Amino acid sequence: MDISKKFYEDKIAENVKTSNILLKQINIISWSRLIILILMLLIDYLLYKNGEYTSLIVSSIMFISGFIGVVIYHSNKLEAKKRSDIIININKRGLDRLSGEFKKFKDNGSEYLDENNPFINDLNVFGQNSIFQFINSTVTKGGRERLVNILGLKEEVNKKSIVNKQFAIKELADKVEWRQKFILEGSMRKSSDRAIRELIGWGKKGNSIKFISVIISYTFIFVNFVSILLSLMNILPLSFILLVFMIDFIVIKMLTKNMIEDINLFNDIKNDVKEYSEILSLIENETFESEHLKELKDKLINNQVSSKIEMKKISNLLDWIGDSSYNAVYFVLNVLVFSDVFIMRKLDLWKNKNGKYLEKWLDVMNEFDALSSISNLAFDYKNWSYPIILDNSYICGEDIAHPLLGEKAIKNNFSIKNSEKVALITGSNMSGKSTFLRTLGSNLVLSYIGAPVCAKEFSCGIMKIYTCITTRDNLEENISSFYAEILRIKILIEACKKEEKVFFLLDEIFKGTNSKDRHTGAIVLIKQLIKYGGIGLVSTHDLELCDLEKEDDRIINYNFREFYKDNKINFDYKLRQGKSETQNAIHLMKLAGIELS
Template identity: 30%
Template structure:
């Protein structure tokens, strides 16, 4: 049995409490280790003072040995504290994820990108249906932390899909919804990382790294680098024991190493650029990919995201270790010492070259897979948060049948659902009614739920069966001072776009809210009439919302092609009441006179 939305919120609230307790426990442990580090530092100072002040040779040896103990313990403490700090940061990100879900369910702001950058007023429906931007469908759905994931989700909402892909996406989303607990951990791992990180790493691995490592294709250099870790300790030990000329040879080798490193520095920097400081980022990506690899996925859509059976997470871990070693160059003292003795930068380049030959392509694909999972997880999270929403049935036959369909962006306690179906053949459905009665919201409700259906998102309805339409809308028409465009010219441009697309698009569906507002009532009626008749001739299903009751009379002229619906008002004790329910037939009650009277204007005879 599916949980109710209240039970979903309760589960998040419980997770918030448990995660907060874990963070508090970790913070206590971290603080203890901080005190221990201070204590070890004081002990080290004390032992050093005793060491330098002792005159007894035995005590000097004792304190000399004891000085090393706090240092060794200090190193262990730092490592443990670092692990605890990383765990604390992870649980803080997990806590943010849970808190953000409660915010989204209660229609507060989503902490992820709201898609403002994808807004496009020239698109056939994006602006009119509130797909992108603040308080949009995208803002409701998005849970992506990577640039690729953000773009993938945007494409799903802005571009048409085919039936087989929609069906596959639905099954993938259902499978992820069943594994929802793990998705919060997946998102916490990625939280806080650079949104462009995967894009940059993928580009580095696929397009740049191979060419940048070509300077390492010298057999002598490869062999020399490999034997250095064995040869250098022997030279140093011999120099300490024998001294003399061996020291001179050792210094010469160090100078040669310094010169070689300096000579190849341009190539080394090119290799390192794009990787520098990314060891932690790669470790996070490895953890995220490991989560995707550990499950036995059943849905075809998810299985197709895996291009090979190779465990990409282990390959990324190897890369992370190489980069971590490469990062030693960031410390001038340590980096200089390692380069003079072991040609450290070149050694790291050699390891990268070996890794690149065997793993680069698979890892690039694996990194991209993270973003595909992010996009699906975004949809699955919406599905989990709204257990009363349903996955629509997608059919090839001309069809739109919906029961209790509501607007997903309206609070559920305020949302009024309606039943609506298209006829078995294309018709123009004229929706008349009063101001504020719900005509515009109803058109947007149908449109936004259709976009959700085509993206594989469950719809805000009790049931829905739908074929795939190319949606065209005419709702929020704006003038433009920058482009010297009046409202009327903007309306004409939009109508031209619709007329062109109904001729070339497969299965268009038009949603129009109050056409030709920028002209006089006579031209508005005549223009609307000829436009409707044009849509009838090209057999385009249309919902046409209007205040113009004359347009409802077109049904007498086109009995098979025009249907009338309306939203009305009820007057109780002089007060208007709206039920926001769609009804058959044209409207016979309007509220303009009542609204004008409320501000002191009367149009009564």
């Protein structure tokens, strides 16, 4: 049994057992709460009926204290069960990834599909049955955005950064228990819809509370307590206290009128901040060996200011923030001691000390979140390999397979190196040409993000990926699939002319035109791509293109074949050198019932 599969199954079994035990305890505690409440009412009634008022008060205090204790204990057990259930779900998702059932994961990143991107759509980076859907386990909004940028190769890719990420991902893969704690803490609380950028923006703003507001607040608090004292001494009537509180309410509204937006923000994101606090503590408390992870962790401590300590402080402060419109207890507290003013004052002091670090801390958390997702691949697939990053524009691999196809994937060897520039892939319909193009492209993307690839061995240079595999009509812009293909080819040519290191994957180019134009256009394009330094693969049904190999040793031929058994067409999806010698279109027509004679 695979190590990863056994780990997931053991964790599920362990936590299912724990969850069941906790459920029984929770049910017992629930009944205990009801029994305590009934006993309190019964005993208090008997004491009241017998006129034992002192005993009644003592009894009530004891029962209420016991009830509160049981409620707290019950809450702790509910949280413990929730933690076990989350761990169960985390490990079930792990098994789903291994079995290819990741396609049912709801978050597939389809909003990031982009027809104008040179490779994202063709290589299934986002959308249904995509790399994003396969690996994503991020639990923070910023981490998800970071993973999207990484997969989209939005940042400059270089050999040093790739190698550093490889070591980081290897290390995180081995820290599977730690990664699951990371996911657990990020899944415990319901996040708000307010963007993380709003919290960062608050950290860069000026102070909300002026010192004069603090002086005014202290003055009114003093008046409040003096008024209450005088009322208890029967010097002032109760109506005067109510008047004082009404004035307090008006004053608080005046003092905090410029803080309403911040107060609403804090009400919305307090759960997020608590989540960030727990996650940053996990990072800061962990020991890392890889250079990239150590550099990230070092950013969490600035001038002896610790992110875990300071984020815990702001989390505790935000716990005091309450919406006085819905929370009666907080309303009374706010009127009595001007809590909004003093909490915002403390938040200002926190911001003055830590606001400049906040964005950096959250960036570190997001990077760990994204890298942890990528590490799922390294832990789940121990037989995958980390690619060797070359200084030249070569690709060479042994037993290369598509990372999303699981056990169904067929492994092939392939190389394009030295003077070779273009590999022509021929073969009949459904023989595997398009899948192989995507196989190389997907593994290149994984290579550039520091992940292991689905191959026994894989070496590649750093190149910009351009694809033209699936083109569609765009009715809104009145663009046919053929013209869409032409536009993509134009972008590719322009990139080559700019002397970018280009790797292209072209599937059945110029398929929207007649065979003569298609043949002529393909020859001109291939020669032009070679001229401007591009390298890549071109799949085609045009067997005459294979003659280019005789004219130019920079062009090499590969093919896929089919075979027939019991009057049925079969494919082995194995890549072979040389041009295709078989075609299946006529046979497929006959199988469809089309009479050709």
